[in-house]
Amino acid sequence: MKTTLKLIAILQFIVFILLLITCTSNKNHSKMTERTTTTLFPKGEKITNGYFTGNAYLKPLLVRDKNNDFVMGNVTFEAGARTHWHTHPKGQVLIITEGEGFYQEKGKAARALKKGDVISIPENVEHWHGASINKEMVHIAITNFKGDQNVVWLQAVSDAEYNEPNKK
Numbered sequence: 001m002k003t004t005l006k007l008i009a010i011l012q013f014i015v016f017i018l019l020l021i022t023c024t025s026n027k028n029h030s031k032m033t034e035r036t037t038t039t040l041f042p043k044g045e046k047i048t049n050g051y052f053t054g055n056a057y058l059k060p061l062l063v064r065d066k067n068n069d070f071v072m073g074n075v076t077f078e079a080g081a082r083t084h085w086h087t088h089p090k091g092q093v094l095i096i097t098e099g100e101g102f103y104q105e106k107g108k109a110a111r112a113l114k115k116g117d118v119i120s121i122p123e124n125v126e127h128w129h130g131a132s133i134n135k136e137m138v139h140i141a142i143t144n145f146k147g148d149q150n151v152v153w154l155q156a157v158s159d160a161e162y163n164e165p166n167k168k
Contacts, residue, residue, distance in 0.1 A: 039138055040097050041074040051153045053162075054081025054130070061140065070144045077101060077137045082130025082162060085154040087123075090144035094119040094129060101137030102165045103129040110165035113137065128157045133166040
């Protein structure tokens, strides 16, 4: 009888240890999953300037100052969100940090974008960029100034223009 009770106690202890290990492993797996899906910078504030279709958010990272003749911001586009057509008098650089989207220059086919892509936009090139229809996209935008101007906003990207690259 004593041997049976000891055996039951040992088995209960082993089950307890196994449950503890499993719970710890699941917590670590959750933490690892969290880290891989967490964006580099906070989402920022919703952009309400009227030059975006859908929901886009801006987290300013660097303001223009005496040492830097550019601004830098983290822009999050929810699925389906995009800029209007626009130009930059002194160019722009986009660094895609999350998701999928598109970049299109006027008169050219849209280019699919994914995490790790870098786009160098020449000065005065009419273009738009944004998320795909099904996935959000996050990019860091580095926008140069020419005098006091860094962007010239134009007309909205039509649904037909936006839907074309999303078909593929």
